[in-house]
Amino acid sequence: MIAERNGNNLGITVKDIAQKAKVSTATVSNVLTQKKFVSEKLARRVCDAVSALGYRPNNYARSLKTNRSYMIGIQIPDITNPYFGKAVEVVQAEAIVKGYHVTLYTTGNAIETERRNIEGMLNSRVDGMVCVAPRLRVKDVLDAVQIPVVIVDRLPVATDRNAAFVYADNYSGAAAIAEHMLARGYTRFLHLSGPVALVSNASERLKGFVETLEKRGVRKTDCRVRNGEFTFECGYGMMRDVLRKYNPAKGVMAAFVGSDIMAWGAMEALHDRKMRIPRDMGIVGYDNIDFSRFLHPALTTVENPIGEMSYRAAHLLLDALEKGRNLAGMTVMAGAALIERNSC
Amino acid sequence: MIAERNGNNLGITVKDIAQKAKVSTATVSNVLTQKKFVSEKLARRVCDAVSALGYRPNNYARSLKTNRSYMIGIQIPDITNPYFGKAVEVVQAEAIVKGYHVTLYTTGNAIETERRNIEGMLNSRVDGMVCVAPRLRVKDVLDAVQIPVVIVDRLPVATDRNAAFVYADNYSGAAAIAEHMLARGYTRFLHLSGPVALVSNASERLKGFVETLEKRGVRKTDCRVRNGEFTFECGYGMMRDVLRKYNPAKGVMAAFVGSDIMAWGAMEALHDRKMRIPRDMGIVGYDNIDFSRFLHPALTTVENPIGEMSYRAAHLLLDALEKGRNLAGMTVMAGAALIERNSC
DNA sequence: CTGAAAGCGCTAACAT
C-alpha cells in the first residue's frame, strides 16, 4: 500500500478508493462530482475511503475528459498598479467562489506580450478570459480566441464573438469635470491627457472634457491640451513645461489631468514652483486611486469604478461558463462620479 | 474535415496531424517536444500540418501523461499592494521565460483563506509554489505540501522538506535606522511596530531597533513601543495617540514607523497637529514603497528588496522544477539598505 | 442504483 503522506497523495486514484470502499470507480466519481444520486451507504463508504487515503482528484484527467479546466485567465497591463490589482483581486475572489482558479498575465502595455499571453492562455486551455485595458486592438484579441472573453475598461466594438464589454463612462466623467470647473468660475482650462491615440479611455476623457467646454461657449484658445502617458513622470514633465509660461495673475487656470498618478506628478511640479493649489491652479485627476484622498490638498477626481467593473466582468464570464450564456452583444457601462475634494 | 477556425482549433489532435503529415503520432510528439531527433523531412511535414490545421497541443493530456503542469502557484496577502504586486510581476516574468504559467492566490491575511488556497493549488496540481509573507505558520504550510515550495519574506525554519527560504535582513535594516537616529543626535525614540506576534518581519524590526538602541546605552524609558498593523489607518491612529501627550520642547523624538504605509499615516497625524517633520519629530519608514520619495518631506526609509527576493525565489523554484534540485536547507538572505531622505 | 468498459489526447516504452 502506498504510504499516506501528509495530505498530498499523488499516487492515489479513483481505483484505489473504489477498491477500499468496495464499489466501482463510477460510483466513486458519482459521489465526488455529485452528478448522480448515490445511496447513503455507498456514499459514506466512499467518503471514508477518500479521507482515509487522503485522495485528491487529478484535475488533468478530469479536464481531459470533460474538456474544462476550471481555470480562467486574466490579463492586465501592470500588476504593480493598485488600480489593476483591484481588478485581479475581485475577479479572483468571484472565481474561487464558483470553483474556478485564476491565472495571471501581465503585459507591461507591450502589444507583443499581449499576443504571447493570449497564446499562452489558449495553450494552457483556460475556460475563459478577461482582458483588462488591452492595447491590442480589441478586434485582434477577439480574432484570436474562441472561448468566452470579457474586455474590461475599453470601448465596445460590434462583434458576433462570444465576448462582452464592461467599461466606464469616461466621457461623462470628463464632462462632469468640465461642468464642475465652469461652476467654480474658471475661465482658462488645461487638459493633460493620456495616450489618446492608443487608449480609448484617454480619448473619451479628452472628448468629454473639450466638447463640454465648447458646448458651454469656452473658446478653443482658452482650452489647451497636451498628450502624454499615464505616469507620474509624464504628469510632472508636462506640467513643468506648462508652468514655464504660466502666470496666474492673468487668470487662474483649471487643469484636468488624465489620471490621478499623472495628477500627483503635476502637483509636484506646481509645488516645486511654489505654486499653491487651488489658489494658483485648480487640479482635477481621474481614477480616484486610494492615495488621492491623502494628497495635499486632497485631490478632486472622478471615481473610476474598476472594482464594480471587474465584479460585473467576472459574473458575465462565469455565467457564460456555467450557464452557457452567450456573451455576444453584451455590454455594461458603469457610471462615473465626480469626487469633490480640495484641489479644485 | 473540421473547419479551420481562427487560431483555436480545439478539435485537432496529434492523430489528425499525424495523418495529414503521413507520419506516426510518436513522430509528431517528438517534433513538438523536441525530445528525440526527427529528420528534417518529416519535421518539416509535421510543422506544415500543425500550422495548416492550426493545431494546439492539449495540455491536459500532456500533463496527465507527464504529471507536470508547467504551472506554478503564487500566494500573496494583497494584490492591491504594490509591494506584493512587484513580487507577482517578477515571478511571472521569470516563469514565463522557462515556459511556466502562474496562478495567483490572494489571502487578505486570513489564515483560513491561506489554507484553502494551498488546498486549491494542490488540487489544480501546480508543479511548485511560492508563498509570499504567509501568516500561516511556516511549519503548517510545509506539512501540507509535497511539491517544491519557496517561502518569501519570512524567517527560515529548519526543515527537511523540499523548501527554500528567501528573506530580507529586517534586523539589520532596523538596526541601521537606530544607528542613523543616534548619529543625528536624537535621544528620545518611538517605534510604531507591525503585528509583532504574527509576522516575523515586524518582530525582527522591533528587535533590531530596540536592541541596537539598548546596546548604545539608550535607556528603556527613552524608547517607547506600540504595536499595530501595517496600515495607513493604524499608523495614523497610533501617532495621533502618541501626540496627545507629546511636547517637542522636552526633546525631539525620532519615530521608526514599521512600514512606509504606516509612516504615511503617521505623517498625516503630525500634519493634522501642525507639527513639522523633522523639526518636531523625525520619521523613518520601512520598505521604500514607490511613493515614499514623493512625500513631503521625502521619507527616509529602508529598502526592502522584494524584487530581488522574488527573483531569487523564482529561480530557486524553477531550478527545483527543471533540474530536480532539492531545496531543503536552502536559504537566501537579501540585504537591507537605509535610504536617507528628508524626514529624519 | 450500481458496475463494466470505452476513451479523452498525449507521451514513452518497445519494436522494427
Place this chain on the structure above:
DNA sequence: ATGTTAGCGCTTTCAG
C-alpha cells in the same frame, strides 16, 4: 529513425 501501442486518471455511456 520511425512506428505501434499501452496506458496516465478520470468521466460517462450503456447494461444490468
